[in-house]
Amino acid sequence: MTGFIAEYRPLLAAAAGIAALLALILRVRMNAFAALLLVSLFSALAAGLSPEASFSTITKGMGGTLGFIATVIGLGALFGAILNASGALESLAAWLTRSSGIGRARWQMAGLGVLASTPVFFDVALIILAPLVFAMAHRKSWPILALGLPLAAGLAVGHAFLPPTPGPIAIAELIGADLGWVIFFGILCGVPALIVAGPLLTAVLQRAGRLPEGNASFVPETPHQSPDASEARPGLAAGLILLPLALILLGTFTKGMQDGIVKYVLSAAGHPFSALLIGCGATWLLLAPRTEAARAEMQDALAKAFEPTGAVILVTGAGGAFKQVLVDTGAGAQMAESALAIGFGPLIAGFVLALLLRLAQGSATVAMITTGGLIAPIITAAHVSAPALGLITVAVAAGATTTSHVNDSGFWLVGRIFGLTPGETIRTWTLSTTLIGVCGFTAALIANAVLAALS
Numbered sequence: 001m002t003g004f005i006a007e008y009r010p011l012l013a014a015a016a017g018i019a020a021l022l023a024l025i026l027r028v029r030m031n032a033f034a035a036l037l038l039v040s041l042f043s044a045l046a047a048g049l050s051p052e053a054s055f056s057t058i059t060k061g062m063g064g065t066l067g068f069i070a071t072v073i074g075l076g077a078l079f080g081a082i083l084n085a086s087g088a089l090e091s092l093a094a095w096l097t098r099s100s101g102i103g104r105a106r107w108q109m110a111g112l113g114v115l116a117s118t119p120v121f122f123d124v125a126l127i128i129l130a131p132l133v134f135a136m137a138h139r140k141s142w143p144i145l146a147l148g149l150p151l152a153a154g155l156a157v158g159h160a161f162l163p164p165t166p167g168p169i170a171i172a173e174l175i176g177a178d179l180g181w182v183i184f185f186g187i188l189c190g191v192p193a194l195i196v197a198g199p200l201l202t203a204v205l206q207r208a209g210r211l212p213e214g215n216a217s218f219v220p221e222t223p224h225q226s227p228d229a230s231e232a233r234p235g236l237a238a239g240l241i242l243l244p245l246a247l248i249l250l251g252t253f254t255k256g257m258q259d260g261i262v263k264y265v266l267s268a269a270g271h272p273f274s275a276l277l278i279g280c281g282a283t284w285l286l287l288a289p290r291t292e293a294a295r296a297e298m299q300d301a302l303a304k305a306f307e308p309t310g311a312v313i314l315v316t317g318a319g320g321a322f323k324q325v326l327v328d329t330g331a332g333a334q335m336a337e338s339a340l341a342i343g344f345g346p347l348i349a350g351f352v353l354a355l356l357l358r359l360a361q362g363s364a365t366v367a368m369i370t371t372g373g374l375i376a377p378i379i380t381a382a383h384v385s386a387p388a389l390g391l392i393t394v395a396v397a398a399g400a401t402t403t404s405h406v407n408d409s410g411f412w413l414v415g416r417i418f419g420l421t422p423g424e425t426i427r428t429w430t431l432s433t434t435l436i437g438v439c440g441f442t443a444a445l446i447a448n449a450v451l452a453a454l455s
Contacts, residue, residue, distance in 0.1 A: 010047040014331035017043035017322075021370070032366050033311070036318035040325045047329035057328045058321040065320025068173050068272075069166075070313050075276035076164030077309045078302065079244070080121075082280060084128065085301035086287035088237035092116075095234040102142055103203070106150045109133070110198035113154020114162070114190070115241050122159040123413055126152065130417050144214040145428060146206055148418045153198035153432050156410075160364065160401040161186035161193075161394060161440065162245065164276060166309075167368040170316045171393045174323055174372030175379050179272050180252020181390025183245055189394045189443035197435035205428065212428065215419035236286060244279035248272055316369050323373030331377075346378045347388075347395050347448055351441050354399030362408040367400035387451055395444045402437025405430050 005012065017039045024035040037058065044054035092112060116125040133151060137144045163169050163179050163186075172182050205211040251270015257263045268274060289295040325331070353374055357367035379392065404411045406422065415425035 008334060010329040010331035011334040013043050013046035013048075013329065014326055016046060017325075018374075025366075032363065033314045033318050036315065036322055036370075040318070040322045043322070043331070044325045044329060047325075047331060049329060053328075054325075057324050061321035061324025062317040064324070065170075065173055066313065066317045069170060069316050069320075072164055072169050072272050072276065073166050073309050073313055073316075074306065075273065075280065076166075076169075077306055079164070079276055079280050079283065081301050081304070082283045082287070082298070083237065083240065085298045086283065086289070088240065088283070088287060090128075090132075092234045092237040102140070102146060103199075105136065105140075105142075105147060106199040106202055109147045110150040110154040110194055113151045113156075113198075114158040114194065115154075115238060117155040117158030118162050118165065118241055118245070121165075122155050122410060125155050126413065126417060143206070143211055144418055145211055145420075146202060148214070149202045149205075149211075149428055149432060150198040152414055152429060153201070153436065154194060156401060156404075156433055156436055157190045157194045157197075157440075160397040160436070161190040163248070163272070164244070166313075166316065167365050167400065168393055168397050169272075170319065170365070170369045171372040171396050172389075173316075174320060174369070175376050175389060175392060177389035177393045178252050178386055180248050180250075180270070181387050182393045183249055184252070185387075185390045185394045185444065185447060186397075188447060189391075189398070189440045192443050193398075193436045193439035196439045197432045201432055201435060210427070212420055212424040214424075240279065240283045240286065243282060244272075244275040247275035247278060251275070315366060319366075319369035319373050322370070323376050326373065326377055344378075346375050346382055346384060346392050347444065349378055350375045350392050350396040351399040351444075354396045355402050355437070358400045358408075359403060359405075362405075362411075364400040364404075364408070364410075368396055371396050371400065385451070385455070388448065391444050391448050391451070395441055398437045398440035398444065400437075401440070402434050403430060404433040 020042060021035055021039040024030040024038070025032060030038075040058050040061070041054055044057055045051065049057065092115065112129070113125070116129060129151060130148070133147045134144060136142070137147055159165050160167060163172070163182060168182050168186065169179070171177070172179055202211065247270050249270070250266050254263045254266045254270065269278060289298045350371055354367045354371040357370055358364060375392070375396070379389065384392065404414075405426065406412075411425060411429060414420070414429045415422065420428065
């Protein structure tokens with residue numbers, strides 16, 4: 001018994017650390033950043049590392065992760081702030097209010113949700129766009145949720161599957177996935193998830209008489225119309241949002257090209273740093289404020305854009321520290337050997353672990369970050385290809401999106417904005433997020449089978 005404990009000490013220390021992490025977050029309600037750092041230190045010491053080596057490992061994990069993550073999240077926040085302050089999102093959403101049929105409007109709101117959540121955080125985009133949902137529903141005498149549920153589903157899909165939102169970026173960095181493949185498979189798996197969990201689910205619930213009317217007692221303040229909002233045409237707004245995604249995809253697919261000027265230019269422009277910088281620059285040049293009042297408003301918006309990113313960046317860095325502890329202590333290798341021995345590959349392991357963490361503590365982002373660190377050793381041992389890494393990222397994101405319920409702040413935000421009771425929120429929003437996760441993961445499994453057949 002003593003020999004077993006000595007041999008598997010790193011794995012036992014990691015298991016105790018994971019149990020402690022859940023207890024600290026769920027029972028003690030400790031901040032996720034502090035809990036991850038504390039558990040990282042505990043796991044490193046319990047696995048046999050010296051204090052000096054433990055702190056060195058944590059520092060290396062934090063720094064190695066944040067060198068990429070902090071830059072991309074910061075640029076993404078800046079990109080979203082310019083789009084929002086310029087009136088581009090308002091213009092895109094207002095265009096949809098001219099839709100004549102409820103069927104078409106459901107699809108448009110779902111698409112708007114995906115576009116809006118890519119550069120802007122889920123809760124921010126929902127609060128910005130909710131008044132437009134109310135106005136359109138009132139004008140057409142439609143139930144609020146007939147438009148609100150597809151919009152929220154689109155926001156959830158964009159938030160889960162498409163960079164530069166923090167979750168998929170964090171997973172990709174932790175497991176070494178290329179963002180181009182993440183975007184490609186995020187679109188491939190996110191589209192069917194959105195179709196099922198957004199417009200189709202809403203239509204089925206409405207026909208069955210199970211779509212709540214909602215009672216929007218809380219109405220977010222109508223976004224202030226930017227002085228230059230009229231210049232932010234809907235087509236231009238959509239093109240600017242898609243620009244950095246298209247550049248990153250091009251940069252990924254140039255890796256198989258022969259060396260030359262075309263590959264050089266596309267590779268440089270397709271790196272996430274430069275793609276987001278180009279997106280920010282193009283948005284600023286095309287939608288730059290023309291008046292002093294508009295410029296002052298834009299500066300205030302840009303200053304506030306970085307406020308919500310701090311917590312995400314710190315939690316992501318702490319997740320990177322925990323991952324590094326698993327690697328340096330050898331616990332990750334032992335975990336990988338055990339998982340592979342029972343046929344638990346990284347795709348399934350990623351989905352299941354993210355789902356369990358999501359159910360346990362509520363935050364999709366924390367579930368993504370923690371799972372990325374846990375499965376990184378399994379991926380290393382399995383020798384996964386670059387496209388498959390993109391699929392694993394999608395699978396983790398799908399698991400972390402599944403089943404938003406009462407321990408998730410997003411659950412209460414959706415319920416409060418659309419005037420739903422907790423029971424009604426479960427029967428609509430929780431059902432929608434469950435379908436997003438299950439459909440996204442099913443699509444990832446199918447794509448993985450196709451990849452295996454082609455390889």
